[in-house]
Amino acid sequence: MNTSTFSFGSVLNGRGLFETRELVTIGLFSAAAKASSLMLALAGGGMNPVTLILKSAVHSALLVVLLAKVPKTGTLTLANLVGMLLSFLLMGQHIISLPAILLGTILVEAAVRLAGGLSKRPWLAVPMLAASELLVRAVNVLVSYLTVREQPGLIVMVIAVSAASYVGILLGLAGGVRMAGELRHAGLIQD
Amino acid sequence: MRVSSRIDKYRKDARLAPRPESRLLLTVLASVSSLALSDTLALSLLLAFSLLYLVEECGARLIFLAYAFLAVMMAVCLGFVWVLGFVFEPMRDAPMTMATSPFLRLGVSLNVILPLAMNVKLTNLAAALGGLRLPGIIRLPLMVTIRFIPTILNDLRQLNEAVGIRFRGKKGFFFWLARPLTWWRVFFYPLVVRLIRSADELAMAAELKGLDPGTKFGDQREPFSADDRLLVMLAVLAVALAAAAQLAAPPAPPV
DSSP: OOOSSOOHHHHHTTTTTOOHHHHHHHHHHHHHHHHHHHHHHHHTTSSOHHHHHHHHHHHHHHHHHHHHHSOOTTHHHHHHHHHHHHHHHHHOOSTTTHHHHHHHHHHHHHHHHHTTOTTTOGGGHHHHHHHHHHHHHHHHHHHHHHHTTTSGGGHHHHHHHHHHHHHHHHHHHHHHHHHHHHHHHTTSSOO | OHHHHHHHTTOOOOSOOOOHHHHHHHHHHHHHHHHHOOOHHHHHHHHHHHHHHHHHHSOHHHHHHHHHHHHHHHHHHHHHHHHHHHHOHHHHHSOGGGGHHHHHHHHHHHHHHHHHHHHSOGGGHHHHHHHHTOOHHHHHHHHHHHHHHHHHHHHHHHHHHHHHHHTTTOOOHHHHHTOHHHHIIIIIHHHHHHHHHHHHHHHHHHHHTTOOTTOOOOOOOOOOOHHHHHHHHHHHHHHHHHHHHHHHSOOOOOO
């Protein structure tokens, strides 16, 4: 790969930042996250706390495995962006909160990069995911507050749903770390 | 696919056939304008116009079901607020009539999201992506995601059937609720192992074919049709009317 001719266009096209195999892996994990959340929503009978927690747990565990497979700065931002763009293309969701979430995720990834990067310190994936998912929920609560600003009491429900899904995220992080360890042991994830 | 055949009965043959980009533009316009506006009359106008769009695009059964669901959700939310009002003093002060605007905003987003979700098929999204002119670093994973969602759904269904055989048909919601760790191991581990193997094979195939994030593909750009122009013009007119109603309204008393 020729990285000597650097230009903004070539960076946007992924040259020098990500290889094709890494982009394919990110795409496939995003597809799995969407498909499994759709399947859980159909099987679990829609909105209930158990389905909500399971959905979040599966989502965060998939992200932990993805970050173990592609430990690069930008992986999380790209995975979040692809997931949100897909929600936008299919359902028109998230477009208001997209810039804030994107900026926050980039900041979190920059902080991890300053702390040594994922390839040197793989355990940083856990605090990074915990922080970025907290941020996603905070932005969503803020956008919901703007929607229900005349009756702020309604925000209580949004906060309850966000808190339940964050519990799922934390459980998924624990499960994901264990799973990434086992997959590494099995030779499916190479260091 | 089973999911799509379930959805098909809620579809309707609409008179207008706009491109996915126009529907997306409408969604963005509706979200931004409904958040910016706060006057009840302005939001009601927006709701009425978006309802016309919904009626044009979706069948009566779906509209009824969606609004019934929205009403139930709002009733549950207001019920919680009412109960919490007994515990927290500040929540008792805001009158329930103040919930009108949030309800109107949710209605507007429902009216524009449903036509998008019902009429834009996953396979047609590739054309929409060409129109959005995304950089290669985003387009490649997004194309992979769109292409592989049906495959992964099929994998999950097969996993579900395999688990059904292993546990002799006990695959109901409450059976797994009592055994979350078993669920995690029998569903999630095979999925992830399969994902990692597929990712490696697919990446190798893509690299052998010379596919690069910079490769241009699926860029089928067509000019906006008369339907697109009509839809976007009507949407802009509706937002302008609602904004005018907001500006003409007397300032709201402080809460």
